[in-house]
Amino acid sequence: MNSPAVMDRAPATPLSGAPASRETPDARVAADPDCRVNALPPSALFERYESSRFLYPAKRARLAPYRALILDNWRRARRAGELLMAEISHEEPGGGWASVSGWRSTHGGWQSQHLVSSGTLAGGRAVMTTALAMRADRGTDLAQQNWFSPSNRFAALVFGTVADSLGPAAATVLPGDYLMVPLTLAHALGGPGSGPGPVTELDGGACPELAAFAARCRGEVFVRAESLDLGDLGLDEVDRLYRLVGLRRYRRIFVHHDRAGRIQAAALATRGPLGFNFSFLENRCDLLVDPALDPPAARAAVGALLAAVAPVYADFEPARIPVASETPMDRLLPAGAEPVRPYSRALWLGSSGQDFARHIDGLYERRRQGRGGAPAVAATTPRRSA
Numbered sequence: 001m002n003s004p005a006v007m008d009r010a011p012a013t014p015l016s017g018a019p020a021s022r023e024t025p026d027a028r029v030a031a032d033p034d035c036r037v038n039a040l041p042p043s044a045l046f047e048r049y050e051s052s053r054f055l056y057p058a059k060r061a062r063l064a065p066y067r068a069l070i071l072d073n074w075r076r077a078r079r080a081g082e083l084l085m086a087e088i089s090h091e092e093p094g095g096g097w098a099s100v101s102g103w104r105s106t107h108g109g110w111q112s113q114h115l116v117s118s119g120t121l122a123g124g125r126a127v128m129t130t131a132l133a134m135r136a137d138r139g140t141d142l143a144q145q146n147w148f149s150p151s152n153r154f155a156a157l158v159f160g161t162v163a164d165s166l167g168p169a170a171a172t173v174l175p176g177d178y179l180m181v182p183l184t185l186a187h188a189l190g191g192p193g194s195g196p197g198p199v200t201e202l203d204g205g206a207c208p209e210l211a212a213f214a215a216r217c218r219g220e221v222f223v224r225a226e227s228l229d230l231g232d233l234g235l236d237e238v239d240r241l242y243r244l245v246g247l248r249r250y251r252r253i254f255v256h257h258d259r260a261g262r263i264q265a266a267a268l269a270t271r272g273p274l275g276f277n278f279s280f281l282e283n284r285c286d287l288l289v290d291p292a293l294d295p296p297a298a299r300a301a302v303g304a305l306l307a308a309v310a311p312v313y314a315d316f317e318p319a320r321i322p323v324a325s326e327t328p329m330d331r332l333l334p335a336g337a338e339p340v341r342p343y344s345r346a347l348w349l350g351s352s353g354q355d356f357a358r359h360i361d362g363l364y365e366r367r368r369q370g371r372g373g374a375p376a377v378a379a380t381t382p383r384r385s386a
Helices: 042-051 057-078 121-138 153-159 162-166 183-188 208-218 220-225 236-243 295-313 350-368
Strands: 085-091 097-104 109-117 143-148 171-182 199-201 250-257 263-271 285-289 320-325 338-349
Touching (some): 057 085, 097 121, 183 295
Parallel strands (some): 109 143
Antiparallel strands (some): 085 097, 097 109, 263 285
């Protein structure tokens, strides 16, 4: 699909005109009027990522072969305003800077990411609470999620405690592995002994059996965040939005059955614009494996599923399948898979956005007053999330 000329600069959107609250003023966290949406063109934003060390040398080297394409994808997304992607930034008078971004992952699901703060606590607090308050005020999100390294103390405190703060009905935190499976390895996994049951690709419509299986593996919040309870598993409606600016966002789902026809494992292979996330999470393949499966059966199911999804990634530039799973993958795959890092995924329902904003605001306030909360981090040290 040919797209019109893409500009590198989009108008900054001030937040002082946020919708009026229907709650009492002290019950809500308001958007910070000093924050701006999409104020920096992607090229300038990427330079900020590098100077703040968010894009550290090893990650910058991994992205280097695709940098031009990634920048182009961000520029195209910006042409849709805040429909597909929003980056919220805050400039401090002393030169500090903070930013957080997000992009549409499913029908009503957004992925929050790239939290960077190179100034005081005030900047990080402003962009985080503003992002949550802004989306809560619009009332259109079904769920949001953020991926973080459990070894990052700051991110683990902020996002790793979301279920404790909001309750299990509104939020969950899912630990897991994230790795790259070379396409050559994935194709080889589909040989003899790849499983006793067949692999089937779902047609993209509603599948209550898949939703129930996913809820059993990862909970109801995950099901809603990934829109597995809706009638558009292939994300056709989302893809239409991305196509407006010459991009794509779609999903193909494969399931592995036992001999009785019950789902044992599933692969949610999602494709999107390369580099929306710098770990390529926009193109991840989520593997769901029945926790009751014994290791040999789990290995067989995972091998069969990865062989089935390999063609979905045939045109993926890194020539690998980005695989995310709660199941420890070192026991399920032969040598050749490339570990990226352990990731935890925090998910929360859109209806609890204001509660989460208050949770974060409280953490920063306690830290500001020296009463614990966010760990002590030097003001010049960038804070990062995936």
